[in-house]
Amino acid sequence: MISEKDIESLFQALLGRIRNPELRAGVVRTFLLACERGNWRSVDDLKGMPFTLLTDSLGLNFVEHTIAVTEGAVALGRAQAEAYAELPYAIDFDRLYAGGLLHDVGKLLEIEPDGQGGWRKTLAGKFARHPISGAILASECGLPPDIVNIIACHSKEGEGRPQVVETVLIHLADFATFDPLVMKQKGTLIEDR
Numbered sequence: 001m002i003s004e005k006d007i008e009s010l011f012q013a014l015l016g017r018i019r020n021p022e023l024r025a026g027v028v029r030t031f032l033l034a035c036e037r038g039n040w041r042s043v044d045d046l047k048g049m050p051f052t053l054l055t056d057s058l059g060l061n062f063v064e065h066t067i068a069v070t071e072g073a074v075a076l077g078r079a080q081a082e083a084y085a086e087l088p089y090a091i092d093f094d095r096l097y098a099g100g101l102l103h104d105v106g107k108l109l110e111i112e113p114d115g116q117g118g119w120r121k122t123l124a125g126k127f128a129r130h131p132i133s134g135a136i137l138a139s140e141c142g143l144p145p146d147i148v149n150i151i152a153c154h155s156k157e158g159e160g161r162p163q164v165v166e167t168v169l170i171h172l173a174d175f176a177t178f179d180p181l182v183m184k185q186k187g188t189l190i191e192d193r
Helices: 004-010 021-037 043-048 062-083 093-102 123-127 130-140 145-153 165-186
Strands: 111-113 119-121
Touching: 004 021, 004 043, 021 093, 021 130, 043 062, 062 093, 062 165, 093 145, 093 165, 123 130, 130 145, 145 165
Parallel strands: none
Antiparallel strands: 111 119
């Protein structure tokens, strides 16, 4: 069974940057609920799970993806905050860290081992993609509507919907990690090595 300490250990550096202790605890609670409902038993299982079934993830796992997207979104936010003489909108970094960590938490209900060494979409994942299931989990765990917005709207489900600025940053960081893999598979990623 995955424990609170396991989640804190996996995402220690990022969780530690969330200043609001209630928000930080809500992120951990949401992960624990997702692990429980998705029948994830160990950290090694989480580290073995690909972050997507839509293309070959080339060995990149769910945990690595979650960290990369969060760090990428924060870097985008910091670049704007530092480069603009006057930032035209506020960026809430607590919200950015929490939303980045949770953007794909619904995948713990969407992906499962196929029993043959691979992975497949769960029945629950066929009914509701991870932005929807993740938003429901976060809401059940008492997270505020702005975090729910990030999770629900970070992917195609959010197209044309009102979003907090942190949702936009997380969306862009998410697709910056996904699109190159798709392009590599299609042979459209130019690599000079």
